Amino acid sequence: MSAHACDAIVIGGGHNGLVTAAYLARAGKKVIVFEKRHVLGGAAVTEEIYPGFKYSVCSYVVSLLRPEIIRELDLPRHGLRILPLESTFTPLPNDDYLVRWADHDQTRRELYRHSPRDADAYDDFGRLMYQLAVAVKPILAMIPPDPTSMSPKDLLGFLKLGKHFRGLGHAQFHALHKLMTMSSADLLDEWFETEALKATMSASGIIGTLLGPRSPGTAYVLLHHYMGEIDGAMRAWGFAKGGTGAVSESIAAAAREHGAEIRTEAGVSEVIVRHGRAVGVALESGDEYRAPVVVSALDPKRTFLSLVAEQHLPGDFVRDIKRFRIRGSxxxxxxxxxxxxxxxxxxxxxxxxxxxxxxxxxxxxxxxxxxxxxxxxxxxxxxxxxxxxxxxxxxxxxxxxxxxxxxxxxAPSDLxxxxxxxxxxxxxxxxxxxxxxxxxxxxxxxxxxxxxSPWDIERSMGLTAGNIFHGELSLQQLFCMRPAVGWADYTTPLDGYFQAGSGTHPGGGVTGASGRLAAMKILGGKL
Amino acid sequence: MSPRVFGRPGVRPEGPELLPVFPPEYTAAAVLRTTPFHRRTEALCEAGNWRRWSGFLAASSYELHHDREYWAIRNSAGLIDVSPLHKYRIQGVDAERLLDRLVTRNVAKCAIHQVLYTPWCDEAGKVMDDGTLCRLADDVFRLTSALPNLRWLLDNARGLNVQIEDVSDALAALALQGPNARAILTEAAGGVADDLGYFRLTEGAIGGAPVQITRTGYTGDLGYEIWTEPQHALTLWDALMAAGRAHRVVPAGLLALDVARVEAGLILIEVDYVPSHQAVIEARKSSPYEIGMGWTVKLDKPGFVGRDALMAERARGPEWEFKGLEVSWDAMESLYGAVGLPPQLPSEGWRTSVPVYAGNRQVGYATSGCWSPLLKKYIALAHLQTPHSATGTHLSMEITVEHHRKKAAARVVEPQFFNPDRKRSNPGRADRS
The missing domain is CATH 3.30.70 (Alpha-Beta Plaits)
Incomplete structure (x- = not known):
């Protein structure tokens, strides 16, 4: 072993990489994180590009960040402050508008102005989505089992999942079926008549996805955005004081407190493979670092197609990753x-x-x-x-x-x-x-x-095609298929090499869930 | 629009105008609506004690303590602004058919100018809401409800010849409740309501304002609700206050009303039961049989929403009953006596869930309770598992005595703790149907 040895190397100081590093360090591992840029956070950064004005350059709101991460890493003690984001205002071309306020009665009045019927439906819809988000939520905190495996652990995983869904009421189960198959436009048309309300609500179903509101599958993305939770309240969105970079900074502070080392302006050029096993990384500077565990928090394309030479990976796996849809939108x-x-x-x-x-x-x-x-x-x-x-x-x-x-x-990546x-x-x-x-x-x-543009996001943040979710949240790319069947449990075909980015379950948004589950897998199932 | 200042009428703080944080269209009054009576109630609300009621600003109490307002309801008359109720006008040849399909009571038997109190259920026979249904004409009804029900009405009216209109904002309403209510109306409305039967409607004028008067209310006392168009609201208020002066009418807020309705054993939605369409888990839903509304379920009328489920439930017997609890004074005295205190009494109604036990086993929970100043009893409304719900059963209710949880002996009683003859009686009429 060279002098540069540690227990685990994390490639990429985005929020997921930092989360993995924090949990590994918390478990007593000697961890080092390499970030290519001069700032931490990846797409979750705050930068002062124009003096005195701070931009949340890419990601700009907080909701999906898993509450267990906030709790377990004690992020408020490390500076995380989530301020309420109160309303959604939709101005209309005819100089009317629609607002959904934080206050329930105020929102009801405003919806009533557009459609008395929608004012009633809005509450019922919100309740149904709440129930579904509660139903789906446990899956977010679960390492996906492998459907092709007959191992007791994977079978048990599916058994638990089946039992969970049997516990849903009929109405919820049917609604979930619809959500998994419909377009957000069709779903919302079933509930509402106010065009501006439907369109604004459907926006959650298209964000980060190169699909329109009338494309099937977008209803699920809608639900994905309902799963945000602040202080136990589902569907609550907030703004991190100091911008989204403050989220990354607080996670980094927690990681450092547990002893993790975090290097910026230290881009990784390659994962070093010896005898079919990842053993370390080579930096762009030429330095090499060794560790028995190498974790990539980059997207699947970069993790498998850029950092690792193709001959080290099985052909069908490489094919799956090449097919993985990651269009910037x-x-x-x-x-x-x-x-x-x-x-x-x-x-x-x-x-x-x-x-x-x-x-x-x-x-x-x-x-x-x-x-x-x-x-x-x-x-x-x-x-x-x-x-x-x-x-x-x-x-x-x-x-x-x-x-x-x-x-x-x-803004399509393939303009x-x-x-x-x-x-x-x-x-x-x-x-x-x-x-x-x-x-x-x-x-x-x-x-x-x-x-x-997606081109700029790829060039500066390193997100392939500028896709904010590290791969689209389409049904064929979720849960045990994210990023590829058989490799959804944060391991990879390369021993010692793990994945922790949003291209793994449960996917995009500043959730940290992928980073946490990856750490859980690396640590043998326990954090 | 100048910033609103709560305080004694006519008393405004000295100094320059407040600089508002946001323009006036964003003040509290814009977030919460004010009722058509607000100009009067605001001036009278010395306590500045407001709460939210269906998106409206409603007075909790006009004075710092609600005592005087409560005693007015029981001893003279209380005037309560009940405008925030939701109201729907249902008209058309199929109006009766629609309503008979929705509510549990028999609408076909409802006479013109009769009012029915009724719940309505979902397909599973679980209560969605409750309210009053009044037949204004052969094919015209008015439904009042605690929660919005427009979508439910419209969804069930498909294919029927019926017009449904949300008239919540088109009607202002006052409840005049208490033993002097009739005398005040005699003076204000010229006797049109003198012979008005219990749960009946009449029309008339008060202070020149055209009104409808129903003999209904939420206090379990002699009382009326008076309905008028918003432009007549202040006229109506002023006329009732003027006519009521000699009869000691007092504007009353929701705190006083809450004590009165617990004494009357009247259930409150979102407090004593969860409307089925708002329940996020099944266990929170209740059938009419489980919340003391079994008497409203007319299983002999043809198909209505929830009928099959309710037939089945009646056959097997409900699992819960909604009953009254009288907490033993002796038990309170001895529990508090053990720490050197006299019994501490809840003068305001409480609305938290409190465990009820048979021995050491929890067999139910109380959802509302208060000290009844009139009955001199600590009373509560409780959901009890049927084996333990028979009147006279001895149970115990949790009370917190000087930071420690204790069980106070309590007896199961019928929930109408207070039910005076004057509520229904009509001295002017021989017929007291």
Missing amino acids: SGKVNLSLGELPDFTAKPGVGPLHQGAISISPSFDYLERAYDDAKYGEFSTRPFMDVIIPSMIDPEMAPPGKHVMSIFVQY RGGWDEAKREAFGDAVVDTLAQYAPNLPGAILHRQVL
Whole structure:
């Protein structure tokens, strides 16, 4: 062994890599994390790109972060503060609007204004989704069993799963069946009649997915987003004080306290394989590190196709990983603003500026946006999920000034003719131009603009195709098939090599669940 | 719109106007609605003690303690703003058919200007809500409910010739409750309600405001509910307060009402039972038989929602009953005496779940309770497993005595702790049906 020896090496200092490192270190392992960039967090970062203005560069809200991770790693003690995100405001082209507030009665009144029937249905729908999220939640905290295996452990896993689903009531079971098979548009059409409500709700079903609201399978993504939980309340979204990077920083602080070493600007070029076993990594700098456990928190393409030479892996496995769908669908625009947007639909400054602003007036609007992407263009009138972090955490911008985070879809990774700087800026122009239709003062208020296309997200964050989930949350890529059948339990065909990124069960979002389950697997089932 | 200030009428703090955090359309009054009587109730609510009721701001008590308001309900008259109730107008040739399909009581037998109290159930026979149903004309009904029911009504009305209208905002309502209620109405409405029978409706005018008067209420006392269009609300309030002055009418809040309704053994949704469509687990749902509404279930009428399940349940007998508990004064005295204290009494109604035991085994739970100032008894409403629910059964209820959990002896009684003759009687009429 060389001088550079430890118990485990984690490749990638994104939130999942940091979670794995923290749990391994907590269990007494000597762990070292290598992060290519100068900042930790991967896609969960806060950066001050324009002086005084802090951007949650990619991921921008918190909800899916598993409560057990917050508890077990004691993240609040390490600085994590989750502030409430209060409402969702959907301005409409006819200068009307729809708001869903934090307050139940206030939301009911607002929905009632659009459709008295929907006001009743909204509560019933919320309850059903709550029940389903509760039903599905245990699966999130479970290492997927292998359907091809006859081992008692895997069989027991499926037995437990079967028993769990038998425990569901008829109504819930049928609803779950629908969720697993329907499009979010069809599902929501069964419940509601207000177009803006349906479209805004369906947005959760398309985020991070190169599908439109009318594509089957999107209903599940909707449920995936319902599984967020804050303080025991399901479907609660929040904003991390200091931006999403603060989530990563708090996990890193917990890992360091347990003795993990974390290196930035230390990109891994290769996993070193000896006699069919991963034994360490080589850095871009040429340094080599050895450890009996090597964990990749990168996406499956990078984990298996970039870091490991193909001859070390079984051919059918390589084929499965090559087939793994990881198309980028979204971009991100971050703005520094001299003043708040003034919406013609609801002029002035109000609490709605403290919540999400959704550009999702109708299914047709969203589906047209998807049509652009289907044929290789970015949406000229895109879906947008906007928040103004400085209205939630004043430290995100200088007093009186603001930052705006705009999640934009669709921006396909395989843009016709490929992405370049001009196309990226044209995409940014389309975003600002679309928002200006609802808030005409916006273009004049912009002090600085950062536009990220999938191409930029891949280049700077290292997410293949800029896919925010490390692989689409389509049904054929979930649970025991994520990322490939037989290799959903965080192990890989290469002994000593493990995977911990969002490309494993239970998938995307800043959940940390993959990182935690990977650590559990590495530690023999116990944390 | 200037910032709203709670306080004694006419008393405003000195100094410059408050700088609002957000524009006026975002104040509390915009988050929670105010009823058509708000200009009067706000001025009178010296305690600034408000709570949420169906998305409206409702006075908990007008004074810092609700005592005077409670005693008005039992000794003179209390005036309670009940506008936040949900109200639906159901009209059409199939209106009776629709309602008979939905509710457990027999709507076909409901006379014009009669009011029925009734629950309605889901297919499994579990109670979704309860309210009053009034036949305004042959094919016109008004349903009141605690929760929104528009979608349920519309879904069940498919294929029927019926119009359903949410008239919640089109009707303001006041409850005038207490032994002097009739005398006040005689003065205010010119005697139209003098002979009004229990659970009947009449029409008239009060202070020039056209009103409907029903002999209904939530206090178990002599009382009326008066319905008018919102533009007449303040006129109605002022006229009733003026007519009531000599009869000692007192505006009463929900704290006083809560004690009165526990004394009357009247069940409260979301407190004493969970509406079936809101229950996230099966165990939280209740059938009418389990919550003291068995008398409303008319199994002899043809198909209504939940009938099959309710037939089966009646055949096997319900597992739970909703009964009254009288907590033994002697037990309270000895438990508190052991720590050197006199019994500590809950002067406000409580609404938490409290375990009820037979020996050491938990056989139920109480969901509402209070000290009854009138009966001088500690009373509670409880869900009891049927083997332990017979009137007269000796059980015990958990009480916390100086930070320690104890069991106080309690006796099972019928839930109508207080049920005066005046509630139903009609001195002006020989016929007291």
